[in-house]
Amino acid sequence: MPAPLLACPVCAQPLTRDGAAFRCVSGHAYDVARSGYVNLLLANQRRSKDPGDDKAMMAARTAFLEAGWYGPLGDALAQAVLADPTAARVVDVGCGEGWYLRRLRQRAAARPLDLHGLDISRHAVEAAARRDPASLYAVAGAHRLPILTGAADALISNFAPLETGEAHRVLREAGRLVVGAPGPRHLFGLRTLIYETPTEHPEVPPLTAGFALLAETRVRRDLQLRDAATIAALIGMTPYAWAADARDRLAGLAELDTELDVVIRTYERLS
Ligand SMILES: C[S@@+](CC[C@H](N)C(=O)[O-])C[C@H]1O[C@@H](n2cnc3c(N)ncnc32)[C@H](O)[C@@H]1O
Numbered sequence: 612m613p614a615p616l617l618a619c620p621v622c623a624q625p626l627t628r629d630g631a632a633f634r635c636v637s638g639h640a641y642d643v644a645r646s647g648y649v650n651l652l653l654a655n656q657r658r659s660k661d662p663g664d665d666k667a668m669m670a671a672r673t674a675f676l677e678a679g680w681y682g683p684l685g686d687a688l689a690q691a692v693l694a695d696p697t698a699a700r701v702v703d704v705g706c707g708e709g710w711y712l713r714r715l716r717q718r719a720a721a722r723p724l725d726l727h728g729l730d731i732s733r734h735a736v737e738a739a740a741r742r743d744p745a746s747l748y749a750v751a752g753a754h755r756l757p758i759l760t761g762a763a764d765a766l767i768s769n770f771a772p773l774e775t776g777e778a779h780r781v782l783r784e785a786g787r788l789v790v791g792a793p794g795p796r797h798l799f800g801l802r803t804l805i806y807e808t809p810t811e812h813p814e815v816p817p818l819t820a821g822f823a824l825l826a827e828t829r830v831r832r833d834l835q836l837r838d839a840a841t842i843a844a845l846i847g848m849t850p851y852a853w854a855a856d857a858r859d860r861l862a863g864l865a866e867l868d869t870e871l872d873v874v875i876r877t878y879e880r881l882s
């Protein structure tokens with residue numbers, strides 16, 4: 612049995628699998644749902660009853676990702692993780708419905724990986740667990756990771772909130788942190804339809820405290836979307852889905868030229 616990676620959210624002791632539950636030595640127990648995920652988000656850590664992305668947003672993201680439009684991004688993230696030949700225990704924080712972890716496992720081919728996905732949205736984690744029984748998915752927040760100190764070889768954070776102090780704590784010495792974030796032109800074509808004067812995404816300076824930047828790659832592609840369902844899925848998975856007026860205005864749009872532009876940074880954890 613692999614060494615534990617998960618920590619009890621109540622007492623921070625290791626959690627070990629015991630049939631259909633995870634347990635710590637203090638007697639706290641967390642049931643594994645029928646779909647295979649475990650809920651490690653305590654009621655008092657939730658700011659709303661149903662935090663994170665809702666079902667509609669998730670369904671839109673699933674449809675768009677599974678159509679392959681972000682394939683080059685999935686491959687570049689996988690490559691960034693696999694660039695470290697010693698990385699085996701990988702945690703995707705804010706994993707959504709697990710598409711990037713599944714892509715990572717495909718790209719790793721025969722290399723064994725111990726993959727974990729955490730997300731604050733129960734809907735996302737449940738969908739991820741159903742699709743990927745080989746990985747372990749848990750409901751958990753990025754600000755307090757239910758992971759043992761120094762237990763992870765690599766963390767992924769793609770378009771998701773990240774608490775860098777927590778990332779530093781859970782990574783082992785020289786572990787890798789792979790961060791994907793929007794580049795200046797990301798979805799610019801879509802944003803020109805929503806805002807009168809769209810601006811480029813501002814450049815975010817690399818992390819410094821506790822991490823050394825090892826590599827930076829920019830994944831850029833023109834996306835020529837030519838059917839209304841795909842365009843609706845893209846809008847539905849972005850924050851623009853919240854703006855009802857924009858959504859109404861763009862309803863039924865059957866042609867959209869926009870861009871994928873994502874900056875992937877790989878950091879090494881410094882002691
Ligand atoms: C834009 S989505 C990105 C999902 C996935 N990484 C991807 O790139 O497709 C952001 C994700 O972060 C999750 N999220 C939001 N706040 C969170 C938090 N505090 N802790 C963990 N996950 C969070 C949402 O539920 C959602 O699945």
Ligand SMILES: [Zn+2]
Binds near residue numbers: 623638639
């Ligand atoms: Zn405990």
